[in-house]
Amino acid sequence: MGQGRICIAALLAGAGVMLSGCGLADSHAIWPEALKAKGAEPAPPEAPPDVKQLVGAKLDSVFTAGSQPTHVRVSAPLHDPRGTGWTACVRAELTSVIGKSLGTQTYRVFIDGGAIFDRRLVESDDNCLTENYQPI
Structure with missing residues:
Protein backbone atom coordinates (compact mmCIF):
# COMPACT_ATOMS: atom_id res chain seq x y z
CA MET A 1 0.00 0.00 0.00
CA GLY A 2 2.92 2.35 0.65
CA GLN A 3 4.12 1.98 -2.92
CA GLY A 4 0.63 2.95 -4.29
CA ARG A 5 0.59 6.13 -2.23
CA ILE A 6 4.04 7.09 -3.48
CA CYS A 7 2.94 6.51 -7.07
CA ILE A 8 -0.22 8.64 -6.63
CA ALA A 9 1.76 11.38 -4.88
CA ALA A 10 4.30 11.40 -7.73
CA LEU A 11 1.54 11.64 -10.34
CA LEU A 12 -0.18 14.49 -8.50
CA ALA A 13 3.10 16.35 -8.06
CA GLY A 14 3.91 15.93 -11.76
CA ALA A 15 0.46 17.15 -12.79
CA GLY A 16 0.78 20.10 -10.43
CA VAL A 17 4.13 21.10 -11.92
CA MET A 18 2.79 20.81 -15.46
CA LEU A 19 -0.32 22.88 -14.71
CA SER A 20 1.42 25.53 -12.63
CA GLY A 21 2.95 27.09 -15.75
CA CYS A 22 -0.50 27.57 -17.30
CA GLY A 23 -1.73 29.74 -14.45
CA LEU A 24 1.32 31.99 -14.48
CA ALA A 25 1.10 32.61 -18.21
CA ASP A 26 -2.58 33.50 -18.20
CA SER A 27 -3.23 37.18 -17.52
CA HIS A 28 -6.74 36.22 -16.31
CA ALA A 29 -5.58 33.62 -13.77
CA ILE A 30 -6.46 33.95 -10.10
CA TRP A 31 -3.00 35.04 -9.01
CA PRO A 32 -1.67 38.24 -7.48
CA GLU A 33 -0.92 40.89 -10.13
CA ALA A 34 2.83 40.48 -9.59
CA LEU A 35 2.65 36.84 -10.76
CA LYS A 36 0.42 37.36 -13.81
CA ALA A 37 1.91 37.51 -17.27
CA LYS A 38 1.44 40.94 -18.79
CA GLY A 39 -0.52 41.15 -22.06
CA ALA A 40 0.64 43.35 -24.90
CA GLU A 41 -0.47 46.96 -24.49
CA PRO A 42 -2.65 48.13 -27.39
CA ALA A 43 -1.28 51.02 -29.37
CA PRO A 44 -2.93 54.33 -28.42
CA PRO A 45 -5.26 55.75 -31.06
CA GLU A 46 -3.85 58.53 -33.19
CA ALA A 47 -5.21 62.05 -32.81
CA PRO A 48 -8.51 62.72 -34.62
CA PRO A 49 -7.84 63.71 -38.23
CA ASP A 50 -8.98 66.92 -39.90
Whole structure:
Protein backbone atom coordinates (compact mmCIF):
# COMPACT_ATOMS: atom_id res chain seq x y z
CA MET A 1 0.00 0.00 0.00
CA GLY A 2 2.92 2.35 0.65
CA GLN A 3 4.12 1.98 -2.92
CA GLY A 4 0.63 2.95 -4.29
CA ARG A 5 0.59 6.13 -2.23
CA ILE A 6 4.04 7.09 -3.48
CA CYS A 7 2.94 6.51 -7.07
CA ILE A 8 -0.22 8.64 -6.63
CA ALA A 9 1.76 11.38 -4.88
CA ALA A 10 4.30 11.40 -7.73
CA LEU A 11 1.54 11.64 -10.34
CA LEU A 12 -0.18 14.49 -8.50
CA ALA A 13 3.10 16.35 -8.06
CA GLY A 14 3.91 15.93 -11.76
CA ALA A 15 0.46 17.15 -12.79
CA GLY A 16 0.78 20.10 -10.43
CA VAL A 17 4.13 21.10 -11.92
CA MET A 18 2.79 20.81 -15.46
CA LEU A 19 -0.32 22.88 -14.71
CA SER A 20 1.42 25.53 -12.63
CA GLY A 21 2.95 27.09 -15.75
CA CYS A 22 -0.50 27.57 -17.30
CA GLY A 23 -1.73 29.74 -14.45
CA LEU A 24 1.32 31.99 -14.48
CA ALA A 25 1.10 32.61 -18.21
CA ASP A 26 -2.58 33.50 -18.20
CA SER A 27 -3.23 37.18 -17.52
CA HIS A 28 -6.74 36.22 -16.31
CA ALA A 29 -5.58 33.62 -13.77
CA ILE A 30 -6.46 33.95 -10.10
CA TRP A 31 -3.00 35.04 -9.01
CA PRO A 32 -1.67 38.24 -7.48
CA GLU A 33 -0.92 40.89 -10.13
CA ALA A 34 2.83 40.48 -9.59
CA LEU A 35 2.65 36.84 -10.76
CA LYS A 36 0.42 37.36 -13.81
CA ALA A 37 1.91 37.51 -17.27
CA LYS A 38 1.44 40.94 -18.79
CA GLY A 39 -0.52 41.15 -22.06
CA ALA A 40 0.64 43.35 -24.90
CA GLU A 41 -0.47 46.96 -24.49
CA PRO A 42 -2.65 48.13 -27.39
CA ALA A 43 -1.28 51.02 -29.37
CA PRO A 44 -2.93 54.33 -28.42
CA PRO A 45 -5.26 55.75 -31.06
CA GLU A 46 -3.85 58.53 -33.19
CA ALA A 47 -5.21 62.05 -32.81
CA PRO A 48 -8.51 62.72 -34.62
CA PRO A 49 -7.84 63.71 -38.23
CA ASP A 50 -8.98 66.92 -39.90
CA VAL A 51 -11.53 65.24 -42.17
CA LYS A 52 -12.42 68.48 -43.99
CA GLN A 53 -8.78 69.05 -44.95
CA LEU A 54 -8.12 65.40 -45.89
CA VAL A 55 -11.18 65.03 -48.11
CA GLY A 56 -10.78 68.50 -49.64
CA ALA A 57 -7.17 67.79 -50.58
CA LYS A 58 -7.85 64.26 -51.88
CA LEU A 59 -11.32 64.19 -53.45
CA ASP A 60 -9.99 61.60 -55.91
CA SER A 61 -9.41 59.17 -53.03
CA VAL A 62 -13.16 59.21 -52.29
CA PHE A 63 -14.85 59.89 -55.64
CA THR A 64 -14.06 58.71 -59.17
CA ALA A 65 -12.53 61.29 -61.48
CA GLY A 66 -15.58 61.58 -63.75
CA SER A 67 -18.17 61.94 -60.96
CA GLN A 68 -17.67 65.72 -60.60
CA PRO A 69 -18.51 65.92 -56.87
CA THR A 70 -20.28 69.09 -55.69
CA HIS A 71 -21.69 70.17 -52.32
CA VAL A 72 -19.19 67.89 -50.55
CA ARG A 73 -19.90 67.49 -46.84
CA VAL A 74 -18.16 65.48 -44.09
CA SER A 75 -19.09 64.12 -40.67
CA ALA A 76 -16.94 64.22 -37.56
CA PRO A 77 -14.35 61.42 -37.30
CA LEU A 78 -15.12 58.40 -35.14
CA HIS A 79 -12.52 56.01 -33.75
CA ASP A 80 -12.48 52.82 -35.83
CA PRO A 81 -13.29 49.98 -33.40
CA ARG A 82 -11.21 47.55 -35.48
CA GLY A 83 -7.91 49.38 -35.03
CA THR A 84 -6.13 52.62 -34.22
CA GLY A 85 -7.50 54.57 -37.19
CA TRP A 86 -10.63 56.61 -37.77
CA THR A 87 -13.75 56.56 -39.92
CA ALA A 88 -15.88 59.42 -41.23
CA CYS A 89 -18.76 59.86 -43.62
CA VAL A 90 -18.61 61.90 -46.82
CA ARG A 91 -21.59 63.08 -48.87
CA ALA A 92 -21.70 64.78 -52.25
CA GLU A 93 -23.86 65.35 -55.29
CA LEU A 94 -22.41 63.22 -58.09
CA THR A 95 -22.73 62.96 -61.85
CA SER A 96 -22.38 59.78 -63.94
CA VAL A 97 -19.81 59.48 -66.72
CA ILE A 98 -22.54 60.23 -69.28
CA GLY A 99 -23.49 63.44 -67.45
CA LYS A 100 -26.64 62.20 -65.70
CA SER A 101 -27.14 63.25 -62.07
CA LEU A 102 -26.64 60.42 -59.56
CA GLY A 103 -28.01 62.54 -56.71
CA THR A 104 -26.55 62.51 -53.23
CA GLN A 105 -24.14 59.64 -52.58
CA THR A 106 -22.68 58.84 -49.15
CA TYR A 107 -19.39 57.05 -48.51
CA ARG A 108 -17.65 55.86 -45.36
CA VAL A 109 -13.93 56.65 -45.48
CA PHE A 110 -11.26 54.89 -43.43
CA ILE A 111 -8.35 57.03 -42.24
CA ASP A 112 -5.07 55.80 -40.83
CA GLY A 113 -1.77 57.58 -40.44
CA GLY A 114 -3.34 60.86 -41.58
CA ALA A 115 -4.41 59.47 -44.98
CA ILE A 116 -7.57 58.02 -46.51
CA PHE A 117 -6.74 54.39 -47.26
CA ASP A 118 -10.18 52.98 -48.13
CA ARG A 119 -13.77 53.97 -48.78
CA ARG A 120 -17.08 52.23 -49.36
CA LEU A 121 -20.56 53.25 -50.40
CA VAL A 122 -22.82 53.14 -47.34
CA GLU A 123 -25.80 50.83 -47.06
CA SER A 124 -29.20 51.44 -45.47
CA ASP A 125 -28.10 50.16 -42.03
CA ASP A 126 -25.00 52.39 -41.82
CA ASN A 127 -24.98 55.16 -39.18
CA CYS A 128 -23.70 57.61 -41.84
CA LEU A 129 -27.33 58.21 -42.74
CA THR A 130 -27.95 59.87 -39.34
CA GLU A 131 -24.67 61.80 -38.97
CA ASN A 132 -24.39 65.60 -38.93
CA TYR A 133 -22.43 67.02 -41.87
CA GLN A 134 -20.31 70.12 -42.39
CA PRO A 135 -19.44 71.50 -45.83
CA ILE A 136 -15.77 71.44 -46.82
